[in-house]
Amino acid sequence: MCWAVPAKVVAIVSDVVAEVDLGGGTIKKVAIGVDNVKPGDYVMVHAGVIIEKLTKEGVIENLKFIAEEIRRTEEIMGKSEEEARRAADEFFREALKILEG
Amino acid sequence: MELPKLVDALFRENGALARSITEQIHKLAPIVSKKLDRERIKIMNFCGSHEWVTTHYGLRALMPETIELIPGPGCPVCVTPSSDVENVIKLALEGYTVYTFGDVFKLPTVKHYKQDEVGSLAAARASGADVRIVYSFIDAVEDAKRTGKPSVFFGIGFETTAPSYAVLFEKGKVPKNLLFYSSLKLTAPAAEFAVRLHRSKGLVPVSGVIGPGHVSSIIGAISWDFFPKEYGIPAVVTGFEPIDVLAGVLKILQDLYTGEVTYTNLEYRRVVKYRGNEFAQAEINRVFKPVDAIWRGIGTIPKSGLDLREEYSAYNAREQLGIKERPWDYDLPPGCRCNEVTLGIAYPTDCPLFMKACTPARPWGPCMVSMEGACAVWARFGSTERITRIVSEVR
Ligand code: SF4
Helix, strand or coil: CCCEEEEEEEEECCCCEEEEECCCCCEEEEEECCCCCCCCCEEEEECCEEEEECCHHHHHHHHHHHHHHHHHHHHHCCCCHHHHHHHHHHHHHHHHHHHHC | CCHHHHHHHHHCCCHHHHHHHHHHHHHHHHHHHHHHCCCCEEEEECEHHHHHHHHHCCHHHHCCCCEEEECCCECHHHHCCHHHHHHHHHHHHCCCEEEEEHHHCCCCCCCCECCCCECCHHHHHHCCCCEEEECCHHHHHHHHHHHCCCEEEEEEECCCCHHHHHHHHHCCCCCCCEEEEEEEECHHHHHHHHHHHHHHCCCCCEEEEEECHHHHHHHCHHHHCHHHHHHCCCEEECCCCHHHHHHHHHHHHHHHHHCCCCCCEECCCCCCCCCCCHHHHHHHHHHEEEEEEEECCCEEEEEEEEEECHHHHHHEHHHHCCCCCCCCCCCCCCCCCHHHHHCCCCCHHHCCCECCCECCCCCCCHHHCCCCCHHHHHHHHCCCHHHHHHHHHHC
């Protein structure tokens, strides 16, 4: 029951209920647990309620976190600032390529 | 490509990144062990879904030998006290329509009814009771409206499930014939309980915590700040793909190395905000209040549950039906070590009943019932014990 899945909002049915597409054409009525949701938004659905939105900006922030992590480890391992940054940048560029693809 | 597919490509099917993070973990682990003079670095997850990712993708086999990933108390089905299930079974046998989630259906109880034949909601239905499995609270609300019959919803879950109940109560959508039996639990008090237990029992202390991603989408990464602030333990809220969990482990090692343990790291930025979903928090607070709650096999943890506020007492099954809370009594079936498993003290394979008297098809204890129960996860995907051994032999 604790499984959250991504879905796309299809319609807003009422002040508390939305219809979402869970993929493969499975449409479900779910409760709206976030502010300001509209058709076309990607959301996470958990036990029949929208718990948050899933956004591209958020994905980029997520990738930045990992890039910074890579940079830090390289630094701790004794790489120069420059080299560490290059490793992080390289990862980030590759990731963005996937994201834009 | 659609966003969820891109997320899969980045965080799931991304072997190159998994390899490079794993390499970094292998480089950092020995330095951290040496610096802290700790032979084993124990990292606890909270969420059953994190345990699923860890086991399903064999992440334990990717770890250096010094790093131990242990499951925590984050499976609501596993920790729902037997007394709550028993009370709901009794209501079903008395003629109430009972609505429940699918994985609560098979949950075995300690006390049995009807000459010992009924020890789960599934058995209650087999004996003629009206027990209905629903996907969500909305489905129960609609069905109860349609039937008009006296009904009870068995409300289990963590902070992630609470908004699904709260918004419908708050907006007045729940019909009067549908009562609510709350077994809702709060995650942070239980995680703190588990970490303290490791300390007080003189076990290898928990060195890092992987906070639950979806729970944190509601309560915010900020809710885990007590780990770094009060316990000096790094915490990181991660998502549910293998890359997320690997990145979480790496972050914990970095924090242990630098000693900069001040606030919770937030990896799962594509979904979680540092302060959480304030809309949902407000809805939950309007409808529910914190109460002491029983965790199965563990006992009462103060202020670790939620029940309906007085304004909603007309819906409160306990109050309306005069159900008295019994003091907690040990409530696991004989031989079951589910409490130790949920507290990260034992692995499922330490239980002599694992895959013998207790299997996913015939669960003996509560950790074998739900897809997020550690025993059920290990039963389905293997313990990785064997593969870990093989990998270390090859190395
Ligand atoms: S294997 Fe079954 S009996 Fe053993 S701890 Fe897990 S749930 Fe309990």
